[in-house]
Amino acid sequence: MKKEMSKTYNPKEVEDQTYTRWQEKGYFKPEVNPDGKPFTIVMPPPNITGQLHMGHAFDGTLQDVLTRYKRMDGYSALWLPGTDHASIATEVKVVDKLRQEEGKTKQEIGREAYLERAWDWALTYKTRITDQLKKLGASCDWSRERFTMDEGCSQAVNEAFVSLYEKGLIYKGSRIINWCTTCKTALSEAEVEYAEQQGHLWHIRYPLTDGDGYLVVATTRPETMLGDSGVAVHPEDERYQHLIGKTVRLPLLNKEIIIVADDYVDMSFGTGVVKMTPAHDPNDYEVGLRHHLEQIRVLNDDGTMNELAEKYAGMDRYDCRKAVVEDLKDLGLLEKIEEHQHNVGECYRCSTTVETMTSEQWFVKMEPLAGPALDAVRNHETDFIPERFNKIYYNWLENIRDWCISRQLWWGHRIPAYYCDDCGEMMVSKEAPESCPKCGCTQLSQDEDVLDTWFSSGLWPFSTLGWPENTEDLKKFYPTTVLVTGYDIIFFWVARMIFMGLFEMGETPFKDVYIHGLVRDSQGRKMSKSLGNGIDPLELIETYSADALRFTIITGNSAGNDIRWQDEKVESSRNFLNKIWNAARFVLMNLDEDIMDKKDQALANLENTDKWILSRMNTIVAEVNHNMTKYELGIAASKIYDFAWNEYCDWYIELVKPRLYGEEEQTKISAQYTLRVVLDTILRLLHPFTPFITEEINGYLPGTTGDIMVAQWPHFNETYVFPEDEKQVEFLMAAIRSIRNIRAEMDVPNSKKTQLFLISNNPKHLTLMADSLHYFQKLASVSTILPITKADIKDNYVSAVVEDLEIYINLDELVDKEKEITRLETEKKKLQQEIDRVTQKLGNKGFTDKAPEKVVESERDKQKKFLETMAKVLERLEYFKK
Numbered sequence: 001m002k003k004e005m006s007k008t009y010n011p012k013e014v015e016d017q018t019y020t021r022w023q024e025k026g027y028f029k030p031e032v033n034p035d036g037k038p039f040t041i042v043m044p045p046p047n048i049t050g051q052l053h054m055g056h057a058f059d060g061t062l063q064d065v066l067t068r069y070k071r072m073d074g075y076s077a078l079w080l081p082g083t084d085h086a087s088i089a090t091e092v093k094v095v096d097k098l099r100q101e102e103g104k105t106k107q108e109i110g111r112e113a114y115l116e117r118a119w120d121w122a123l124t125y126k127t128r129i130t131d132q133l134k135k136l137g138a139s140c141d142w143s144r145e146r147f148t149m150d151e152g153c154s155q156a157v158n159e160a161f162v163s164l165y166e167k168g169l170i171y172k173g174s175r176i177i178n179w180c181t182t183c184k185t186a187l188s189e190a191e192v193e194y195a196e197q198q199g200h201l202w203h204i205r206y207p208l209t210d211g212d213g214y215l216v217v218a219t220t221r222p223e224t225m226l227g228d229s230g231v232a233v234h235p236e237d238e239r240y241q242h243l244i245g246k247t248v249r250l251p252l253l254n255k256e257i258i259i260v261a262d263d264y265v266d267m268s269f270g271t272g273v274v275k276m277t278p279a280h281d282p283n284d285y286e287v288g289l290r291h292h293l294e295q296i297r298v299l300n301d302d303g304t305m306n307e308l309a310e311k312y313a314g315m316d317r318y319d320c321r322k323a324v325v326e327d328l329k330d331l332g333l334l335e336k337i338e339e340h341q342h343n344v345g346e347c348y349r350c351s352t353t354v355e356t357m358t359s360e361q362w363f364v365k366m367e368p369l370a371g372p373a374l375d376a377v378r379n380h381e382t383d384f385i386p387e388r389f390n391k392i393y394y395n396w397l398e399n400i401r402d403w404c405i406s407r408q409l410w411w412g413h414r415i416p417a418y419y420c421d422d423c424g425e426m427m428v429s430k431e432a433p434e435s436c437p438k439c440g441c442t443q444l445s446q447d448e449d450v451l452d453t454w455f456s457s458g459l460w461p462f463s464t465l466g467w468p469e470n471t472e473d474l475k476k477f478y479p480t481t482v483l484v485t486g487y488d489i490i491f492f493w494v495a496r497m498i499f500m501g502l503f504e505m506g507e508t509p510f511k512d513v514y515i516h517g518l519v520r521d522s523q524g525r526k527m528s529k530s531l532g533n534g535i536d537p538l539e540l541i542e543t544y545s546a547d548a549l550r551f552t553i554i555t556g557n558s559a560g561n562d563i564r565w566q567d568e569k570v571e572s573s574r575n576f577l578n579k580i581w582n583a584a585r586f587v588l589m590n591l592d593e594d595i596m597d598k599k600d601q602a603l604a605n606l607e608n609t610d611k612w613i614l615s616r617m618n619t620i621v622a623e624v625n626h627n628m629t630k631y632e633l634g635i636a637a638s639k640i641y642d643f644a645w646n647e648y649c650d651w652y653i654e655l656v657k658p659r660l661y662g663e664e665e666q667t668k669i670s671a672q673y674t675l676r677v678v679l680d681t682i683l684r685l686l687h688p689f690t691p692f693i694t695e696e697i698n699g700y701l702p703g704t705t706g707d708i709m710v711a712q713w714p715h716f717n718e719t720y721v722f723p724e725d726e727k728q729v730e731f732l733m734a735a736i737r738s739i740r741n742i743r744a745e746m747d748v749p750n751s752k753k754t755q756l757f758l759i760s761n762n763p764k765h766l767t768l769m770a771d772s773l774h775y776f777q778k779l780a781s782v783s784t785i786l787p788i789t790k791a792d793i794k795d796n797y798v799s800a801v802v803e804d805l806e807i808y809i810n811l812d813e814l815v816d817k818e819k820e821i822t823r824l825e826t827e828k829k830k831l832q833q834e835i836d837r838v839t840q841k842l843g844n845k846g847f848t849d850k851a852p853e854k855v856v857e858s859e860r861d862k863q864k865k866f867l868e869t870m871a872k873v874l875e876r877l878e879y880f881k882k
Contacts, residue, residue, distance in 0.1 A: 004588075005700050009693060011545035011693070014693070015545070018691075019692075021707075028142065030477075032071065032710055036077075037074075037075050037076065038075065038481075041078070041483070042080045042464055043080060043081045044483070044485050045146075046129050047083070048084065048085060048122050049086055049125065050125070051538075052129060054565070055486065055519060057136060057549065059484060062516060062553075064550075065689055066482065066514075068688035069628055071709070071710070072688070072709070073712075073713040079139060080140070080141060081133070081138070083125075083126045083130075083148070085122060085456075086453055087407055087450060088349050091118070091412075094121050097121070098117060106410060111410050122147070130142070132537075135538060136546055137550065137691050137692060139709075153464070154456075157451065158430040160504060162416065166428075169365045169369065169503075170405070170428075171362070172360065172361070173361075175361065175363065176279070176285040176357070177361055178345065180350065180352055181355060183409075184302065185407045185408040185409050186407060187348075188454070191347070193348045194343040194345055195343070197344040198339070198341055199340050199341070199344070200339060201220060201339075202219055202220075202325060202334065203218050204217055204219065204225065204275075204328060204333055204334060205332075206275070207248060207249045208243070208246065208247075209256055215243070215271070217231060217274060217275040218271065218338075221321070224277045224280045225275060225277070226296075226312065227280050227308070229258075229277070229295070229296055230288070230291065230293045231260075232273070232287055234265040234266075235261035235263065237272050240259070240273065244261045246258075278296075278358070280297070280299070280357050280358075282401075304316055305320050317355070361404050362415060363403060365402055366401065366403055369502075372503075373499035374394060374397050376498055381507070382498060382508040382510060382512070384515060385559050389513075389560060392487070405452045406450075406451065408448075409450050411450065414446060414447065414448075414449070414450050415450065416429060416430060418432060418433055418446050420436035422436065422439055422443065432444070432446065454496050458496035458499075459500055461479070461483075461509035462501065462505055465477055467504070467505070479511065482512040483510045484516065486515070486518060494513055514559060514631050516560065516561075519535075520565065521535075521565055522566050524564055545574065547692050547693050548573040551577070551689050555641065556569060558632070558635075559632075579644075579645055580682070580697070586653065590672065590675070591675065591676055595672045595676055595703070596673075601666070602674070605667070605669070606674065609652065609656060610656075611725035611729075612652075612728070612730070614720040617720065620639055621716055621717075624636045625716070637689050644682045655779070676701065680698075680704075683697055687709065687711075695708050731803060731805075734803075736775065738802055738807060739809070740779075742809055746798075751781075752814055753783035754783060754813050755784050756776065756784070757793075757808040757810070758806065759787070759788060759790065759805075760787075760804055762804050765803070765804065769785055824877045831873060835867065838863045842860065
């Protein structure tokens with residue numbers, strides 16, 4: 001005999017030990033199904049900058065559900081975990097820690113000592129994140145865990161850099177880039193976030209050199225005028241055509257700069273004259289290249305002005321702005337200042353306003369890589385789910401500029417470029433060269449910069465499988481099956497993996513990209529530290545269980561859409577799991593240990609209720625399989641929930657209780673077998689969503705020989721197709737519901753039995769009702785069922801209709817008229833008091849104008865409910881007073 005289930009489920013006693021057992025048995029490895037078709041997910045590697053948050057919990061749950069489902073379905077399922085070194089983000093954290101704990105800068109301790117501290121940080125947070133994912137139940141193959149800076153991934157980075165360089169797709173040059181003056185590094189376009197800021201538009205007069213008036217330009221950054229090398233007008237602008245090729249005098253620096261004509265200028269905006277600062281604006285940079293304008297960089301890396309700014313040299317950029325504006329006023333060259341709302345670029349890590357400036361950096365030439373990546377999605381080599389996210393992907397790649405991949409940081413993959421200390425010759429190599437090929441010098445220095453984090457992340461789907469070595473894992477598991485990620489990093493990461501995969505491997509890195517939304521708070525706001533609205537998933541696991549958290553995430557999810565988080569939903573999930581536990585406990589208390597040995601006997605004597613639940617189970621299995629293949633995980637989970645709670649627990653178990661307690665052995669065996677089969681199927685369907693509780697219950701099932709995690713996934717079974725029995729039982733259920741509704745409306749206690757009177761032209765329905773009396777006695781407090789004619793109907797009969805069957809109940813049997821009238825009058829009086837109170841409150845403008853909208857809306861809801869209840873009370877009073 002197996003031990004009896006405890007009265008209540010205790011997740012704290014179950015989850016950790018169950019997870020350890022799974023790991024010890026090697027269930028997370030794809031070798032569990034060595035002959036199965038490969039199914040591969042590479043985990044979007046969490047940054048080693050903190051601990052698990054709701055985004056990770058969301059992302060991880062979706063991946064685990066898919067992996068567990070495929071593993072049970074016989075696939076050789078690999079979910080490959082890992083973490084990302086997160087170059088800029090980690091550097092910010094380590095530098096802060098160094099300053100706070102040691103009072104030093106990274107420059108003061110030197111590169112080697114700094115990197116030791118960065119590696120300590122990385123190991124600490126890698127371990128923390130891994131432990132937290134395990135708490136969630138993540139069935140990753142931890143033996144294959146990777147880190148973007150481990151030896152193998154670093155080798156892959158050097159291999160990719162060199163191969164791109166040798167094909168002319170990586171180059172070093174001076175171009176306009178985004179620069180963070182706080183992080184003191186270049187940023188790619190994707191690392192700049194734009195925010196609306198209230199600013200000003202300064203209108204400045206640039207005097208014509210010939211003394212014949214001036215041109216007015218408008219700028220949001222007056223300090224950059226110190227780097228102007230021209231002004232531009234549209235070639236078709238009749239106001240200025242006669243000035244093209246002439247010069248103006250640049251205010252403050254008193255030098256001549258040329259007037260050029262370019263189609264870039266919008267004649268209708270402002271004065272139609274634009275100042276050209278090629279070293280500090282991407283559009284000016286392009287115009288400057290076309291017209292050979294000088295690139296004059298007037299900003300230092302730290303946001304101060306350099307010597308080219310002359311008397312403003314050394315000033316902070318914003319102090320310089322104030323000084324420039326004051327000096328222009330004094331010279332009578334500031335025409336006006338306007339309020340101006342505009343989008344300003346900010347560093348995605350520290351929120352410092354980004355400067356655009358020319359700088360010598362390493363770049364990836366994007367046009368040759370973007371074309372094949374666009375075609376891959378257009379030709380459905382890779383599909384986005386939902387498809388609407390194609391637009392973000394297309395838009396970014398169609399408008400992409402060359403990718404700036406160098407970062408002026410110490411933490412990250414150092415660029416594999418080397419320089420001869422004697423002759424300056426540059427060498428790009430996977431391994432450090434021993435000597436200069438040009439002059440033979442052995443004194444070589446490696447490039448100081450590191451690569452953009454997203455360079456190594458772009459290689460993730462194949463570097464994690466052993467590339468550039470042609471490993472067995474790479475052969476079997478690449479390309480991967482599906483990538484699960486949020487819509488906020490489609491261009492950051494997804495696009496880069498696709499064009500890198502196509503370039504290095506010759507095929508896209510994944511067939512499907514499942515895009516999920518963000519987890520938001522109950523008001524729809526993005527969770528953030530500044531708002532203080534973040535939710536710690538580990539606290540939720542501690543309070544409710546990992547399964548309750550996972551089920552809430554899934555049932556609230558549909559591809560591409562955000563989730564509004566509410567703790568009440570986790571409570572609801574926990575209630576559902578308790579319902580399953582209690583149902584399982586009841587079933588197991590009423591099962592014979594050898595019930596599975598009586599399969600043939602049970603199947604030969606199934607009753608209509610058994611056939612109904614088996615047929616419904618079969619339908620749900622088919623529908624869930626369809627939903628899972630379409631990545632409709634939320635729909636699948638909701639269907640399992642409805643079937644398990646409503647049809648199995650609330651209906652079938654109640655319907656078969658008399659048979660379990662009765663003396664008839666054969667009907668008991670069929671009921672027991674059906675209970676066992678359906679419970680087992682529910683547990684298997686639920687397992688990917690709620691792995692811990694399903695594994696625990698599975699261990700108690702008679703006839704179980706192994707763990708549910710590696711059990712066979714359910715599929716449609718022709719044996720369980722019973723359409724006629726389904727119809728019959730659905731008919732009986734509708735009849736029971738209608739009787740229950742009548743009794744509820746009349747507030748009749750279950751202890752009061754009633755007769756049913758039936759009218760129908762369908763003898764099958766009358767027979768079915770008569771044969772099912774025991775169900776009505778048990779579930780609807782019915783004493784007897786009698787057929788009648790229309791002539792037998794009395795005035796005090798209440799009725800319900802189910803298909804072609806009319807059901808009548810004698811009201812006098814159920815209700816004492818005088819007592820009911822007294823009760824209803826009392827209820828009417830109480831309701832009127834509540835209606836008067838809430839109506840008066842809502843009629844008070846002081847309340848409706850000043851109270852929070854949520855509070856006012858709550859009072860309106862109360863008023864509506866009170867009025868609806870009053871209408872029902874009045875209707876029943878009228879009936880009883882006839």
